[in-house]
Amino acid sequence: MDAHVLHHPRKENFWTKWVFSQDHKMISRQYLNTAVIMAVIAMMMSTFFRLQLAWPGQSFPILETFLGKWAKGGILDPNMYLGLVTIHGTIMVFFVLTGGLSGTFSNLLIPLQVGARDMASPFLNMLSVWFFFASTAIMMVSLFVEAGPASAGWTIYPPLSALDKAMPGSGLGMDLWIISMAIFIVSALLGGLNYVITVLNLRTKGMSMTRLPLTVWAFLVTAILGILSFPVLFAAALLLLFDRHFGTSFYLSDIFIGGAPLNQTGGSPILFQHLFWFLGHPEVYIVILPALGITSEIIATNARKPIFGYKAMILSILIIGFLSFVVWGHHMFVTGMNPFLGSVFTFTTLLVAIPSAVKVFNYLATLWRGNLRFTPAMLFAIGLVSSFITGGLTGLILGDSALDINVHDTYFVVAHFHIVMGMSAIFGMFAGVYHWFPKLYGRMMNNSMGYIHFWGTVVSVYGVFFPMHFLGLAGVPRRYYANTAYPLFDDFISLNEWITFFAILGAIFQGVFLFNYFYSMFRGRKAEQNPWKGNTLEWTTPVEPLHGNWPGAIPEVHRWPYDYSKPGKTDDFVPQTIPLTRDEKEGH
Amino acid sequence: MNAFLILLVLFFGLSVIWQIIRIFELTSILQDKVILSELPSEQTNNFNGTLLFIGTFFYLGAFVYLFFTYRDKLLPPSASEHGFSIDALFGTTIVIISIVFFLTHILLAFFVYKYYGKHGRKAYFYHDNSRLEFFWTLIPTVVLSGLILYGLIIWDRVMNPSDSNAMHIEIYAKQFQWYARYPGADSAIGIAGYQHIAGTNALGLDTNDRKGWDDVITGDLHLPVNRPVLLTFRSQDVIHSAYLPHFRMQMNCVPGMTTRFQFTPQTTTTEMRLKENNPDFDFILLCNKICGAAHYNMKMPVVVEEESLFKKWIDSQAPFMAGRSSQVKNQSAELNVLPTAPVN
Known part of the structure; x- marks a missing residue:
């Protein structure tokens, strides 16, 4: 297929245009909208369990409205508390920050920024979004199961998740969780393969690897991580299903439960943890790398300055990607794993701080002597730099095996990963939505509401997660329904109330975003072709999105994407499509 | 039903905010204050830059406040021998973390405040400096090497205690x-x-x-x-x-x-x-x-x-x-027949 000629596909009908579309831009919107709905559900869950944590045992009629028999008289059931925690984590990590972030922006930006008409395989791409949708639907169904949804934590460690006698949530709800996750993994793999192949094979003329925007580099490495690690989780989940129903004992041994010894013996629960975290740790980078890529692009565009250390940025992404595969054991320091192995994982884990520090310093150097335009997207990108620093630094404590002994599985961990991957990744996602909304819907989002959203969000998110460090250091364990039995933690009652206050405040401010998002989709001001004066190829496509992206030939690329404020140019940006003048040297 | 009403009220509340914002925007367009563009004006840049500056120092202040409020709870008092060596490692790490945390945030705050977008100013076209890059790769590497070494020594001491007659x-x-x-x-x-x-x-x-x-x-x-x-x-x-x-x-x-x-x-x-x-x-x-x-x-x-x-x-x-009858013995003997697994 000659990629340089626009094919006019057969006439689209309602189904092929809006539902089973093979256009990467439509698929991107489908990913985003599914993720937005999922995020709202998961956020509501978090406010529910935050109510219980701040005022344990008090009655909140709203809980009964939403949860019915699981909150009789407005008091949250301990089983449902665990269910909410589990599903909140699962939805946020997999559906919002993996499917929602990678799915939306890899789909939207890879073809547009490398100069391709569409993904390498539009059909597989369509399958990927529908598998994604199916997996979210199954997860939602699991909420309505008689005995409740999966409740063993988002890490579903067996034997708790393997034996339905261990807890009510380990019945049908757990099966649906596993099935949903298996389908999600199929979706992630179909998407990931597409992204890698598109970046490697469908770049337009002149688009060498060192002229790729950092977004695309981040998406590429993310997709490779996904392809290499998700199948391992698939295997782990499948084996768990076998243990649950077919009498195997991969993860079970020496168990006495429900008044009788269990017949399955010889397995190891630790095996599951190795398999899970072999995905689970790269997963953290699958979540954060796209956000960092988006931030690089948005900071450069809005600082009107080339990104500092382009090649160092690429190198650090690659090193982070590599290291992500050799650090999983730091989740298992206190499982009874051989202490020597603990030493090895401490060593590799703390190494991750080096490329991360390089990235932060490069962001700072990019901001230095820039001409900073504070669009809502830029504010969220700067917020990400702050949260990435804050959350990254506490990793030095958790990654150090000796220190991990005392803070393992406490609120310190909750604070750490919510800031470094939850907050950072969601800020990257918000930044991306504000910045590329014109490419998604051909309209602009409202800036004033964007500012209200940013300031409300950044204050409440830090208000929620920063104090949790102190709870964790004092030894408050995570996943506790209440701390009332522990006089040791009485000093933190008021802090817990503050956290819940900020959580509810944060949820309200997300209402501003949701309103802005859906309202602007239909009623926002029409966008210009290049509203942010960017250099990358997506801003050369027409405002009204078009299946095939460019009406004429695909543009040719002549320079790297970061020629902002180049001396000797009248404008402060030079799109990649502008040829170098005779004595001009390429930017880097 | 209640939840639905709440959502409805929320929706209308937000609609009102939206309309107020629109009115402000339209009136300022009428007064020729804003060019019809989504790019933020110099005023907006200044405002947000200043807010980020103040906000960052507020954030750092909150950290100091919480730190001193919960100073005594920052790790509960240690009651074991190895606990003190872990606490020393923790203290060292916290000091390093805090220095980096404050330094980077102060830089961030100054940059966003000082370089907020102004009309007619051009950013400095500066994108590579391998010496700088080397410098800020080397420093974290050196600091981390020390931290890793210190951590591993403590870990080894905690996990492999020498006393064998415990x-x-x-x-x-x-x-x-x-x-x-x-x-x-x-x-x-x-x-x-x-x-x-x-x-x-x-x-x-x-x-x-x-x-x-x-x-x-x-x-x-x-x-x-x-x-x-x-x-x-x-x-x-x-x-x-x-x-x-x-x-x-x-x-x-x-x-x-x-x-x-x-x-x-x-x-x-x-x-x-x-x-x-x-x-x-x-x-x-x-x-x-x-x-x-x-x-x-x-x-x-x-x-x-x-x-x-x-x-x-x-x-x-x-x-x-003590007080266990022969019946107990029989019971467990019966149970012994059931599963075939070896005894640990």
């Missing part, structure tokens, strides 16, 4: 209860396995093993002060985690395997009560791995006391076989 105590977990098993007069704990669990024999002691007859099983954990204890951990059903925050000790209890942790308690409960100026102070063992609905209530009181008091306490406890 008192052996078994910690046993099941949903949702903790047990401690002491070796009794023979200083050795008896064989136990899940297939022997029956009736009152919750820990599954093999009644054919004489070493287990004098074992003492209790619901709270007493430790003699200044004597190394080797804790081994077993679980009956799912993974639990024995967490002793005051002793800087945590170890998972995993069904199918035995885990271990050795340490030396250094402060008695009485001493700690005086030190903390809190007559109600108690050490505690918490479950720190999600294990089911009552996970949050799975705990065991811990008492550290002088050797003589400890001896008095342990002598007052009944050994495992």
